[in-house]
Amino acid sequence: MPNANNDLPAPIAERTPQSTDALNHVQRRAVSELLRVSPVADDLARRFQEAGFTLALVGGSVRDALLGRLGNDLDFTTDARPEDVLKIVRPWADAVWEVGIAFGTVGCKKDSFDIEVTTYRSEAYDRTSRKPEVSYGDSIEQDLVRRDFTVNAMAVLLPQKEFVDPHDGLEDLAARVLRTPGTPEESFSDDPLRMMRAARFAAQLDFEVDPAVFAAMKAMSDRIEIVSAERVRDELNKLLLAPHPREGLRLLVDSGLAGHVLPELPALRLESDEHHRHKDVYEHSLTVLEQAIDLEENGPDLVLRLAALLHDIGKPRTRRFEKDGRVSFHHHEVVGAKMTKKRMTALKYSNDLVKDVSRLVELHLRFHGYGTGEWTDSAVRRYVRDAGPQLERLHKLTRSDCTTRNKRKAGALSRAYDGLEERIARLQEQEELEAIRPDLDGNEIMQILGIGPGPEVGKAYKQMLELRLEHGPMEREAAVAALKEWWAAQS
Structure with missing residues (x-):
């Protein structure tokens, strides 16, 4: 053919x-x-x-x-x-x-x-x-x-x-243009989801939207609210998984549709401070999405793409202008994780997907405390444990989040993360980090302390897990001694 x-x-x-x-x-x-x-x-x-x-x-x-x-x-x-x-x-x-x-x-x-x-x-x-x-x-x-x-x-x-x-x-x-068979107003009135579909086809096929179609999208954007959350979510997924999601997302924002289905995205268009001391969060987020896509290894990854798009949605709510003229966004990752959970739940995403994306948003800044490698082995263990099954995605999200044009700074960040990944690999080889458990399980704790099932066992288990994260694997004799010492202090 x-x-x-x-x-x-x-x-x-x-x-x-x-x-x-x-x-x-x-x-x-x-x-x-x-x-x-x-x-x-x-x-x-x-x-x-x-x-x-x-x-x-x-x-x-x-x-x-x-x-x-x-x-x-x-x-x-x-x-x-x-x-x-x-x-x-x-x-x-x-x-x-x-x-x-x-x-x-x-x-x-x-x-x-x-x-x-x-x-x-x-x-x-x-x-x-x-x-x-x-x-x-x-x-x-x-x-x-x-x-x-x-x-x-x-x-x-x-x-x-x-x-x-x-x-x-x-x-x-x-x-390579999108027009409607009849008038766009009639078409979008018949099914308002077609307005989102226009953005999706722009992302999938790299087509342009006819000016009359775009004008109708702007004028009728509020009609999308009668469409079920499930249909909106499915259309958004298709757009995000397309080859050119940036173009489709721009159409959603510029037409006003995003204001009804994903209002956190246009909210990222923060007006710059007079000294332009912080980057355009909206453009930054779209760039992070594209850079995350470049790191995908086994085809489009919806969890990674959602996390990349939403990782900074907490910034508008946490923005502060400091006395020295700087702009801060303290704890925007925590606020953003809560906002991500709320929006994805409203769009009827599965609980597992909501949990995974929210977790990535919450952890995306953690690496920046790593600096030049001064983290202890304990901190590295906690990083791996907190990421859990999302560790590989967290690696990709963290690397994608570097959008600076300063080549020296970008190189330093990349080398620092290379170093962190190498440390994780060494510890994983030694300690099986993905399956970190206390050196004593619940049954052993009950036997050693002479207690039955109850909240005390949970507290003891948590204490032993903390010791495992802090010091790495312990010999059984040392673990038993540490448990008894903690128990005596509780009594």
């Missing part, structure tokens, strides 16, 4: 009718070739045809095929109602699911393909609803006009492979 990205020409205004015809030919050939090597689409289409229905590859699948980046997720649309779709796919698919059937979507798996078949439909919100009202349509044109953006409003009718593009999505794809 030709590489569609290389075939896309310059912006529309620079093209001639001949180049547009050539574009259409190349892209249609690309889609046709894609379908030729994907017999699953033709096989499914024949089954719909035999049952008296039509089937078309649609939306993001067509867009991605034209961009040369289609994976194994295929989206289809049909005039068949969901119950008819089920009758057709059940004997054919390896697995079928009905989670989205209330919205006209039937999902199934065939070989390595994940497939969704959705009945022609239109959907709209009223002023107070959090869920779209779905009504079925009768034509592919009706279905395409209700799509979010023109680049997602293209289809390929099957099995004849007829390209359908009533809203010039192909031209917008070539120009």
